[in-house]
Amino acid sequence: MRRRGTVESASWADILAQAIFHTLVASLFVEALVRSWGVREPRQRMALRLTALGYPLVLFPALVALFPSRGEEGFREDLALFDARSWETVRLLGVGLFWWWLAAFAAAGAGLFLMDLWPVLRGRGRRAPAGELPDPASAAVLAAELPRAAAALGVREPPLVFLGRDLPVLFCTGVRRPALVVSGGTLSRLDRDELAAALAHELAHVAGRDPLKSWVLMGLRAVMFWNPAFQVVSRALARDAEWLADERGAAACGDRLALASGLLKLHRATAGASGVPRSLPFAAALAEPLARVRSHDIEVRCRRLLDGAPARLPYAGVRVALAGGALAALLFFVI
Amino acid sequence: MGAVRASGAGVEIARMLVTLAYVLAGTAAAIVGLGALPRLLAGDTGPHRAASIQEAERRLGARILLPGYYPERLAWPPAAIHVAGGRHGSVRLAFAARDGGTGLELVAATDAGVDIAPALLSDRTVLGARPTVVGGHPATLASVLVEGVAWQELSWSVNGRAVVLRSQGDLDELVRIARSLHGVSGR
Known part of the structure; x- marks a missing residue:
């Protein structure tokens, strides 16, 4: 009787686990x-990944709100393909595995979220780097390449923040008014073609309003901090955004090889420069695997650039609709 | 040219749908496997819902004890049937009153000398118990609280099979139902 009562009214733990x-x-x-x-093709990959990312935000709440009968015992017994509560019968140290799974997954989600939140929090308090006047040679190079890349991508030339330091720096920042940050170290390491390609890559981020999107994604990740799969898919989406910027940048500058070469040079120059801060527990143990992952990401991006522009698959919209529909139908029977 | 293009599109759509089908089937199979794993690891403890007495008997591989005396106030068939403990396990029949009032629960093992599967016995607080006799067999009559609701509970054995009968109704009715369970001597 007690069990029937608890099962029929799905608890917060049931909903979280689901x-x-x-x-x-x-x-x-x-x-x-x-x-x-x-x-x-990155856009198509992103569209499909958004199906998975949107599922817990849109479809799952709708499923819980519109079909409360899914939580009833009859549904669990007769129709459900999977009932997470069934793991309660397997016990470890006197506690059902359902609770172990729930705690482990929630902890993994929070860990993944904090790994990406930590650098943001560390950077909060710090003042944005003050721009310096570039030396005449750097100013001439930037004045020649930046407008060309902006025109090729159809965006307004963003404000430039020049840093005189030797460490290679190149990124776009700012949500409402994106700016491009570039250092003397970047200009000295890249040849003219590589610089044009790298600038085009960053301007592709500006054109796609990626800084804004990344903050929106971070906000959603904060809401779903307990959901490990959401954190992983978010990271995959960010990687796809990089690939998309690669494709758009390469198309704008017309030289995929130069972009790959520029990526490699900047990666080699920065490898080990920005290690994991030692204040983190297990920082030393984490540093090497993280560096390997980063190197692998760069390698994959270079390979993709050398392989040529990826072809778009036909029926992209139909594929996304089919994936979403099939998921909704399948997960209706998973409680 | 147009025919070739249409044939190419058809092949692409077919490939897309077949791929979707096998990915979906693979995912569903993995989910079902994951759902079945706890039962394999912990043994099939249940409880599982059965749609009918016949289905419950098929799952248990045994006949279920049913009362010969069945008060008019109770609805038939049982409102809920649960089995637990696998083959020759236990069954719980929940009977609802026709007017929505007090009901009756019958929980029984299907093998002699075997305890009733714990999954079918709700957590309860025993307020008081006294020995009694049902059809010449020693029994225990207890007042119990289940989720804050008081029940009269009679527990005894029928041909070695453990039986628990609970009612929120009249005590005489409870004893009469107990005595009428198949197999009880001296009805």
Whole structure:
């Protein structure tokens, strides 16, 4: 009697567990489709990944609100393909595995979120780097390349913040008024073609309003901090955004090889320069794997640039609709 | 040219749908496997809902004890049937009153000398208990609280099979139902 009562009214733990498991299934399902369909074009990959990312934000709350009968015992027994509560029967140290899974997944989600939040929090209090006047040679190079790249991408030339330091720096920043930050170290390391390609890549981020999107994504990640699959898909989406900027930048400058070469040079110059801060627990142990992941990301981006522009698959909209529909139908029976 | 293009589009759509189908089937199979794993690890403890007495008997591989005396005030068939403990496990039948009033619960093992599956016995607080006799067999009559609601609970054995009968109704009715359970001697 007690069990029936607790099961029929889904508790917060049931809903949390369902949201975590649904997002996990959605992200794996979408990843399997991306690989099986051979989706290489970044926009198409992002559209499919957004299906998995949007699932816990839109479809799952709708499922819980519109179909409360899914939580009833009859549904669990007769129709459900999976009932997370069934893991309660397997016990470890006197506690059902349902609770162990829930705690482990929530902790993993929070850990992944904090790993990306930590650098943002560390940077908060620090003043934005003050721009300096570039030396005449640097000013001439930037004055020649920046307007050309901006015109090729169809964006207004953003304000430039020049840093005189030797460390290579190149990124766009700012939500409402994006600016481009570039250092003397970047200009000295890249040749003219590589610089044009790298600037085009950054301007592609500006054109796509990526700084704004990344903050929106960070906000959603904060809401879903307990959901590990959401954190992982968000990271994958950010990687796709980089690939998209690569494609748009390469198309704008017309030299994929120069962009790959520039990426490698900047990566080599910065490898090890911005390690994980030692104040973090296990920082030393984490530093090497993180550096390897970063190197792998750069390698993949270079390979993609050398392979040529990826082809768009036909019926992109239909694929996204099919993926979303199939997911919704499948996960209706997962509680 | 147009026919070739249409055929190419058809092949692409077919490939897309077949890929979707096998990814979906693979995902569903993995989910079902993951759902079945706890039962394999912990043994099939249940409880599981059965749609009918016949289905419950099929799952348990045994006949279920049913009362010969069935008060008019109770609705038939049982409002809920649960089985637990796998083959030759236990069953719980919940009977609802026709007017929505007090009900009756019958929980029983299907094998002699075996305890009732714990999954079918709700947590309860025993307020008081006294020995009694049902059909010549020793029994215990207890007042219990289940989720704050008082029940009269009678527990005894029918041909070695443990039985618990609970009612929120009249005590005489409870005893009469207990005595009428199949197999009880001296009805």
